[in-house]
Amino acid sequence: MGKKAIVLKEQIVESIAEKIKNSQSCVVIDYKGLTVEEDTELRKKFREANVEYKVYKNTMVRRAAEKVGNMEKFDDVNLVGPNAFAFGVDDAIMPAKIAKDFAKTHPKLELKMAYIEGEFYDAQSLDKVANIPSREVLIAKLLGSFKAPVSNFVYMLDALSKKKAEEGQE
Structure with missing residues (x-):
């Protein structure tokens, strides 16, 4: 791997770490099985609510979580497979709420976990949070x-x- 690739990866990790620090929440979503049209529809819903929705490599997110500190749950158990990350800037609950509502009509979408205002939530407790x-x-x-x-x-x-x-x- 060349120096350029390493520098680029470091910049991506730094960018993810900043998003985690500056957001009220980060929801991890398994989007496997969604069609391109469904994913586009979900992105639109997030964009309208001022929620940033991105797909990152799990290794990049793990490294960013290490930089932020105290985020051990962003580990090999929770970050497996294709994941998207929804960052709630204005409203901590909104990413989970949108994803949960979307999952009602798109059962392939799965909420895996979230980091909301300094607390971790697994899929089960995240479901309760989304109902607030x-x-x-x-x-x-x-x-x-x-x-x-x-x-x-x-x-x-x-x-x-x-x-x-x-x-x-x-």
């Missing part, structure tokens, strides 16, 4: 719970003022 509502849904629910008592209070004040107005007219 998105940040926007949780905020909407929270705001809705704030709005209900305020709306009731305003309605009550309005009813009281109408009652007083009626009493004043009689």
Whole structure:
């Protein structure tokens, strides 16, 4: 292997390490068996959600994980076969959520593991994580719970003022 190839590989490893460090999550997906059209559809869904989806050689990811440190689960057991990596930049749960939803109609797609905000999740626990509502849904629910008592209070004040107005007219 020439010096150019070694330098290129080192740059790729460094790039992957930076992605892992700068992302809220990294989901490992076994995409074996997907057609080109299905993979293109999945890439589009990830792109629309600002999730970076890449296919890397497992050895490159292992080396990048070693550089990042404390990522022993990116090992020979979990990184076997063709894997793609989905990096969640804005939303830690979104890559798992998109992949899980896609797998419902494309059973060949398999979520293998994830590194989310410093914690590792195997396929089983990752399935539970993917069911967590998105940040926007949780905020909407929270705001809705704030709005209900305020709306009731305003309605009550309005009813009281109408009652007083009626009493004043009689």
